[in-house]
Amino acid sequence: MVVCGDDALARRLATELRSVYGSHVTLVLPPAGRSVSPTVVGRARASALIGRMSAAMNRAAGIGEPAASERLLEADELTDEVLADAGVERAAALALVHDDDETNIRTALAARRLNPRLRLVIRLYNRRLGQYLEAVLDQAAALATPGTDPRAFDASTTILSDADTAAPALAAAAVAGTSKVVEAEGLILRAAERTGPGPAAPGGSEICTLALLSDPSAEPAPDGGVPGPQLLPDEETVAAGAARGRVVLETVSYSGPNLPSGRSVPLGYLLSRRLRWSFAGLVAAVLALAIAAMLTTSDRDYPLHAVYLTVLDLFSINEPATGEPAARQILQLLSGLVGLLLLPVLFAAVLEALGTFRSGSAVRRPPRGLSGHVVLLGLGKIGTRVLARLRELDIPVVCVESDPDARGLALARRLRVPVVLGDVTQEGVLEAAKVHRAHSLLALTSVDTTNLEAALYARSVDPTLRVVMRLYDDDFATAVYRTLRTAHPRATTRSRSVSYLAAPAFAGAMMGRQILGAIPVERRVLLIAAVEVAGHAQLAGRTVAEAFRPGAWRVLALDTGSAGATPTIPAPAPPPDARGTATPPRLLWELHPGYVLRPEDRVVVAATRRGLADLLGHRPDTMTGATPPH
Secondary structure (H helix, E strand, O other), X not given: OEEEOOOHHHHHHHHHHHHOOOOOOEEEEOOOOOOOOOEEEOHHHHXXXXXXXXXXXXXXXXXXXXXXXXXXXXXXXXXXXXXXXXOHHHOOEEEEOOOOXXXXXXHHXXXXXXXXXXXXXXXXXXXXXXXXXXXXXXXXXHHXXXXXXXXXXXXXXXXXXXXXXXXXXXXXXXXXXXXXXXXXXOEEEEEEEEEOOOOOOOOEEEEEEEEEOOOOOOOOOOOOOOOXXXXXXXXXHHHHOOOOEEEEEEEEOOOOOOOXXXXXXXXXXXXXXXXXXXXXXXXXXXXXXXXXXXXXXXXXXXXXXXHHHHXXXXXXXXXXXXXXXXXXXXXXXXXXHHHHHHHHHHHHHHHHHHHHHHHHOOOEOOOOOOOOOEEEEOOOHHHHHHHHHHHHOOOOEEEEEOOOOOOOHHXXXXXXXXXXXXXXXXXXXXXXXXXXXXXXXXXXXXXXXXXXXXXXXXXXXXXXXXXXXXXXXXXXXXXXXXXHHHHOOOXXXXXXXXXXXXXXXXXXXXXXXXXXXXXXXXXXXXXXXXXXXXXXXXXXXXXXXXXXXXXXXXXXXXXXXXXXXXXXXXXXXXXXXXXXXXXXXXXXXXXXXXXXXXXXXXXXXXXXXXXXXXXXXXXXXXXXXOOOOO
């Protein structure tokens, strides 16, 4: 695997490939100091740079120590010579994650020319340009290898954005308190640990058991260690190990209150509570006058006629009650007085409704009585993607943004999401977002100190509030996390960088388009992949139960979309429409064990690295890009 970049995402991606997938990686970075010619840095320096990150990441994920360190190249510019020195001509995949789109595009075109069979993963911010580029590079790979079976190798091109790939994890952290997630067809899945049998945790629906964790009370292994986890166990094994911890796959959902959606405007947005009470009092006065008129009339007037006469008196369009009984005259005077009181109330209602419609074209205010929502700070590149994800889950959101020209305000206006314009560090801004009644706080501004200040203030208001912060500096994020966890042990605190959350998706794309994500289980890893049934004897013509191979792979879901489609990593789902609804997922997760898999079907499977390699007909070293041992 070859990774080319100029920021933290490149280092994170290299670490993910080495520690999770066991791949050999060549990392190409710009020189740390003055410009020098491309040189191969010694293995000791590569270990110092990448090894420390691998060790820290492994300790956090519970994965074993990585393999031997790989090469690190320094280059001012990604020329053909640099790419050749990095081994692109014989590499399995190349990731271009520079912050500059033009650099990534130029290098991708050169790499496709050098190696038409190379898998390309490109980081681009421009979605439309990415779609065109992906089609061109895939067509170039097909024309450069005429007459070759496309299934013999995977020369796919995948365009990703760090903002799009980090958004599901941030949304899941706000809902379920975890970022260990996998995305499939717009559905967010999480791997959660359970102790013994029991229902899924709130905010999730359990799909299956992925693994049984190690049993500390078991007999030591021949090498003296504790036996490892059992991946993809069958039902009998799960029942026998009911006392052991297990890793289950769950869907991330939300069951709290929803914001009003649709094009209709609720009455609470148009009229304030005082005006509504004023109208109620006037209606009660009219009814009381009508009843009094009906009771004081000698011939006992009908109720509807009595109301009609009262309304005429109210608007002063009835004949004067001269020559009529005193009671009728008094009621007419009282009706005229109530009519005078009605005029200012109607005038105030008109002004308030006009003001509501005027502000509705800009941003909405948080509704009265809102609770259980997510407070989202920052509507920049990351915040906009996270907002779309949260609304796809029907989660009520209140946004806080200081820039009136932020890119996410248009999306918030279209989705009818309340926005508080103001600096979160100023007094009263977070109170206006009703953070004291919120479910969680997502601090996603581009300033670390602003995110920290907002989190600390929210903690002072509600010590149990779930807080997720976006912090750029890893050491600073670690220190903040440990301090807040110590100060508020009962609360959930997460501090993540975008590169940390985006690296798994980029690494999965480098493994091939089938890979949707990876889930670490102690010192091992499970892959979630999309596989076509056609051409796989282990799947075609078999039932779901017969296709299950314990310890190797398991069919999780069936794609109900178009048959024969090429498996791809699900692109980020489009934002919801103006009604706040999104296209429902095409994956069917509750498969009957007796369903027979057809060649035109496409399924989502959970598999080990070796199991997926056997299923796809590859050697394990071709799945990871590693060099087979001599």
